[in-house]
Amino acid sequence: MFKNFKMFRRYYNSSAKSIANVLKNKESGDFISVQGWVKSMRKMKENVFFDVSDGCSEKRLQILLNNSLKPTDLTPGSSIIAKGKLSLSPKGDLELNAEEVKVLGECIVSEGYPFAPKKQYNADYIRQYLHLRSRTNKFSSVLRIRDAATFAVHEHLHEQGYINVHTPILTSNDCEGAGEVFTVFPDNKETLKQMSKPNQSKEEAYFNSKVFLSVSGQLHLEALSHGISKVYTFGPTFRAENSRSRLHLSEFYMLETETAFMSDIKQLTDHIENMVVEMTKKILNKYPEDLKKAQDIEVDLSWVNKKFPILTYEEAVDIAKQRDVSFNSEEGFTKEDEMFIVKHCGNIPTFIIDWPKEKKPFYMKECTHDSTKVDALDLLAPNVGEVVGGSLRENSYEKLKENLPSENLEWYLDLRKFGSVPTGGCGLGFERYLQMILGISSIKDVIPFPRWPHNCNL
Numbered sequence: 001m002f003k004n005f006k007m008f009r010r011y012y013n014s015s016a017k018s019i020a021n022v023l024k025n026k027e028s029g030d031f032i033s034v035q036g037w038v039k040s041m042r043k044m045k046e047n048v049f050f051d052v053s054d055g056c057s058e059k060r061l062q063i064l065l066n067n068s069l070k071p072t073d074l075t076p077g078s079s080i081i082a083k084g085k086l087s088l089s090p091k092g093d094l095e096l097n098a099e100e101v102k103v104l105g106e107c108i109v110s111e112g113y114p115f116a117p118k119k120q121y122n123a124d125y126i127r128q129y130l131h132l133r134s135r136t137n138k139f140s141s142v143l144r145i146r147d148a149a150t151f152a153v154h155e156h157l158h159e160q161g162y163i164n165v166h167t168p169i170l171t172s173n174d175c176e177g178a179g180e181v182f183t184v185f186p187d188n189k190e191t192l193k194q195m196s197k198p199n200q201s202k203e204e205a206y207f208n209s210k211v212f213l214s215v216s217g218q219l220h221l222e223a224l225s226h227g228i229s230k231v232y233t234f235g236p237t238f239r240a241e242n243s244r245s246r247l248h249l250s251e252f253y254m255l256e257t258e259t260a261f262m263s264d265i266k267q268l269t270d271h272i273e274n275m276v277v278e279m280t281k282k283i284l285n286k287y288p289e290d291l292k293k294a295q296d297i298e299v300d301l302s303w304v305n306k307k308f309p310i311l312t313y314e315e316a317v318d319i320a321k322q323r324d325v326s327f328n329s330e331e332g333f334t335k336e337d338e339m340f341i342v343k344h345c346g347n348i349p350t351f352i353i354d355w356p357k358e359k360k361p362f363y364m365k366e367c368t369h370d371s372t373k374v375d376a377l378d379l380l381a382p383n384v385g386e387v388v389g390g391s392l393r394e395n396s397y398e399k400l401k402e403n404l405p406s407e408n409l410e411w412y413l414d415l416r417k418f419g420s421v422p423t424g425g426c427g428l429g430f431e432r433y434l435q436m437i438l439g440i441s442s443i444k445d446v447i448p449f450p451r452w453p454h455n456c457n458l
């Protein structure tokens with residue numbers, strides 16, 4: 001069977017190669033071993049044919065095995081390791097003529113395996129099996145695109161000279177001031193008893209102050225941007241919103257950047273536009289197949305070659321009034337308004353700038369041309385509405401002191417005393433970005449284990 005001893009050794013000593021690697025680097029006649037899960041099977045007179053995927057790429061390898069060698073527990077969904085010689089199928093694709101197939105774990109369909117081979121299931125059905133979701137073709141493509149987008153974030157920002165920093169998850173500030181925080185304190189009664197001082201609430205016993213899961217890394221990022229001028233953080237953030245909508249999660253990932261020496265809102269819109277476009281182009285170029293497979297609907301991404309429109313808040317209000325004459329600017333834009341505005345601007349992600357001060361948090365910089373407005377922005381995207389929020393930061397010590405919401409933030413004022421610089425920053429909702437490029441309706445379908453009210457069992 002083996003032409004010489006060297007080949008024999010190579011075959012039996014080689015550890016299994018990834019399927020993408022085999023298809024890229026091996027050729028007909030090579031002896032290999034691969035491992036993965038059986039996706040579908042066809043039994044013919046002499047041979048059984050089955051497709052194997054290891055999930056690390058969208059690629060599959062067809063394996064053919066003589067019926068006499070077929071293990072009885074070889075079924076769709078089982079995990080296997082196969083050894084044999086590559087050859088070309090009649091269609092010209094590489095396939096494996098297996099000499100040995102070992103089933104590592106049988107997929108016991110009778111135990112209630114929820115996914116039959118080749119059947120399409122809708123997202124609501126698949127979501128009932130979060131622990132088994134990565135077995136489906138669609139969700140494994142979503143996960144690989146999520147990984148590609150993560151990589152694109154780091155690659156792009158490093159190309160632009162940014163430094164990645166880790167901001168804390170436990171924090172005593174509610175950056176956005178919206179009161180949507182999860183409070184953290186020890187569960188252990190003994191620890192609480194030991195640590196509580198008289199008249200102290202149990203929420204304050206451990207850290208001597210109330211501590212929350214971070215709603216945003218911004219304030220810490222601002223602190224770091226005063227020594228390292230271009231920084232970003234990319235991690236989980238938490239919001240205790242009572243929302244079960246298709247666009248909200250209790251735990252989501254946010255990419256936040258902070259740039260020192262940034263003093264014009266145009267610099268910030270350019271930075272965000274560049275970031276969103278370049279990330280998307282990287283994914284489009286490197287993972288076209290997975291992108292197509294992960295998309296719920298065909299998404300028009302031609303905006304990567306267009307300029308993002310910029311509207312003032314007033315202009316956006318005028319557009320929203322065309323949809324609904326009774327638009328109430330007190331209540332702000334609804335999701336429907338946001339979608340309408342984006343559609344009105346040609347389904348290209350659209351910035352809204354010059355926001356009324358009372359609609360935005362304390363840290364945003366007053367516009368020089370109008371003291372009732374702040375240099376804030378929202379980026380609205382097709383399919384999701386707001387995907388990025390950001391602003392120039394108020395760097396006047398006096399103005400900031402006047403508006404500071406809590407004494408806990410004295411340190412934040414220090415930043416304006418010691419080598420203060422104008423800075424600008426933003427936060428991109430990572431899952432909403434994925435929804436936007438994948439046309440996926442529910443945010444719960446772009447994150448492996450979504451958390452939302454009444455749902456944190458797995």
Ligand SMILES: NC(=O)C[C@H](N)C(=O)O
Nearest residue numbers: 216218256389425426427
């Ligand atoms: N870093 C940012 O500008 C994001 C902002 N703090 C937000 O949560 O919307």
